[in-house]
Amino acid sequence: MSQIIHSPSNLISDYVEIAGAGAALTNSGLLTLLSLFILRKYSHSFCPLTIPIVMMLSGFSFFGKNLANSAPILLGSLLYLHHKPAARQESLVMGLLSTCLSPMVSLIYLAPSQFLLQNKFIALVAGLVIGYISIPVFHYLKAHTKEMNLYNMGFSAGCIGFIGNFATRNLLNIRILPHRLNAAHSSALLIFLLILFTAPLMYALYVLKFDKALHKGVRLSLLKLVRFSIYGLIGLMVPLILQVPLNGLLVGTLLTFAGFSMYNFGFRYYFFPACGVLLSSLFIFHDVTSTTTIVILFFAATLSPFSRKYGLLTGILSGAIFAMISRHAHVLTAGINLYNCGFSGGVTVLLLDFLRHLLFRHALLKRTCSAAYQKLILSEQKILWQLSRCKDWIKQRLFPLNYE
Structure with missing residues (x-):
């Protein structure tokens, strides 16, 4: 200490x-x-x-x-x-x-x-x-x-x-030095995260199954615990599949990602900014299996409200821009701000919103883009409806509980 x-x-x-x-x-x-x-x-x-x-x-x-x-x-x-x-x-x-x-x-x-x-x-x-x-x-x-x-x-x-x-x-003439990450304790951190994400899941499923007189508010809270555990285990699978050892940075990122899943940021709205991050990492930075990419990938959840409002294709674009800003945001704050991805998300939102206002200033462009945008939104809603049906089917098969 x-x-x-x-x-x-x-x-x-x-x-x-x-x-x-x-x-x-x-x-x-x-x-x-x-x-x-x-x-x-x-x-x-x-x-x-x-x-x-x-x-x-x-x-x-x-x-x-x-x-x-x-x-x-x-x-x-x-x-x-x-x-x-x-x-x-x-x-x-x-x-x-x-x-x-x-x-x-x-x-x-x-x-x-x-x-x-x-x-x-x-x-x-x-x-x-x-x-x-x-x-x-x-x-x-x-x-x-x-x-x-x-x-x-x-x-x-x-x-x-x-x-x-x-x-x-x-x-104050203070010079800030970079630090290294440590993968030597990856196994201990893996055990810690498995216990942290599994224990709430087992407890919530046990109570939901055997206690039939639960208050509606308690039931919703327990379902949020299930959501927290599932998102945490899904997030934990990413570094394991990519064979990236766990370190303090990844543990903190996974805790934040799983925690904000209880705030219902919506996986279907997070998925498309995440795709934008992966595309930019693959074709621009040629760096997919690094700790930096995984951290930016999880923190792309900050753009879920933006993707929900402006559409899925816009979400992919915002994710790509977010990844590029996040990789260079530390230059401005020199590591003083721990929530650099939150700062990058704010810059991304303001930039894209400014471009939208700039584009819609011209009447002809506004009419043309609005018509194309409405068609795109309708197509995306059909895709989301199909994804929602698949999710509900999987949920009912894995957790046959009363979700009303």
Whole structure:
């Protein structure tokens, strides 16, 4: 834990590489318990978004977040919510997500200085400011992306990270170094993920099968647990099939992917941005079996709302653009923003929405494109209907339960 706390924690600081699997799991567990304590302390009403955010916090604790660099940011968010009590229930979980900028705190307090407490004090103030402004910036940018980006806090943090990158590089003269990933603990991490994804599945199926007097809300919650486990096991199959060893980055990515499946991002809407990521990786970057590609592939789920609104072909295009931006987004924030894919998703949504408005300014192009677009949407709806029928048939065969 001491090695984790004294690491810069910028992307990609694999805590499994830095301190071993045991310390990485301990760090993730402590941060998860801390987040649950804060939610209970402020009487948060658990909603469908709560568990995905807790899982996201747990996942990123494998490669960037620790108790030391997250505490000032959490305190800043709580100070903001103390002054804005009306928005507390809605914004408390967003305050947890603002810890995505925690590497900035680590980079500052670990930087050498002439005075003993100078950088520690600057790091504390920076963390408080980041936590205080992250929530209002999130709500402002969320309106501009029209909720088409699932990981909106990553987009907000990327915008704040521009300033942080400038400050750490030019004002404090801090140089950020890259890190390596560690595949030596792949077997231990595989066992951990199998237990994590299998246990909720077995428990939920057991209760659904033998308890006939379940409340509707409890039944829906248990079905979300089944969904979490299935998406987690499907995600785990990808690195196993591609023979990519597990590391802290992949574990965090899989936890986030499985967690947000409970938020119903919709596999059929995620599938087409994922296809765009694979196509760009295959034909542009010629890199399909790497950790970077797998991470971008899973985080393409951020474009599911965009694909749902504008169609499947647009989803494939957005996935390809998203992959290209994600591979270069770290240049802008220098690893300070842990949610780089969320930032890339926001940029992708704004870029494509701008092109749509630019195209529709011309009356002739608007009429022509609108007619072609309507035909395309009708064709896509037929495809989705067929896919939905196949999914329902498979679900009934595998899990013959009452889903009403």
